[in-house]
Amino acid sequence: MLACAVVPLNDRLFRRQAAVFGVRPGTFRTVCSRLRAVLRLMGGHAPLARGEAMLGTPWTDFLGAAPSHARVGLRNFARWCDGQGIPPDAVDGERLGAFLAEDGATRLSASVVTLHRSLPAAWNKARLVQPDPGQFTVLQAPRRRQPYIKPLS
Numbered sequence: 001m002l003a004c005a006v007v008p009l010n011d012r013l014f015r016r017q018a019a020v021f022g023v024r025p026g027t028f029r030t031v032c033s034r035l036r037a038v039l040r041l042m043g044g045h046a047p048l049a050r051g052e053a054m055l056g057t058p059w060t061d062f063l064g065a066a067p068s069h070a071r072v073g074l075r076n077f078a079r080w081c082d083g084q085g086i087p088p089d090a091v092d093g094e095r096l097g098a099f100l101a102e103d104g105a106t107r108l109s110a111s112v113v114t115l116h117r118s119l120p121a122a123w124n125k126a127r128l129v130q131p132d133p134g135q136f137t138v139l140q141a142p143r144r145r146q147p148y149i150k151p152l153s
Helices: 006-013 025-042 057-065 068-084 093-106 115-128
Strands: none
Touching: 006 025, 006 093, 057 068, 057 115, 068 093, 068 115, 093 115
16 A cells, blocks of 8 residues: 655655656646645645735735745745734744644645745845834744764763
8 A cells, every 4th residue: 555645755756857757847747736636635735725815914914015036935834824823023933844844744845845945035035125124033944954963972
């Protein structure tokens, strides 16, 4: 029996080029899209959500002041925070880590691999153009590697 979970699929599918699997990039995108649809039907993938229409006022104001390239990178994070009741001025590294963990476990996407770097960068760009940037935390990319030190004994 084959387990069909998002985390191992993200690890196996998006750390390699499509040619490694013997298909063209367009075919690979189609396969991934259909796989997402199947996972959604089984309840193993995040629901499809687009845009900013369902966001609360604090988040629409925050994203409204942001440059368009930062807005695109922050929408999914903003939806998650809004659903958790977290306003933009309460965002910190701990909440970023919680979002990244949940996103990686519920969404099949190549961006899951690089989101830990691009999301804090988009946040910091959007933070700088706010009327009062000091009220928002500067985010740093969370450490993905855990340092390993051999015991001396």
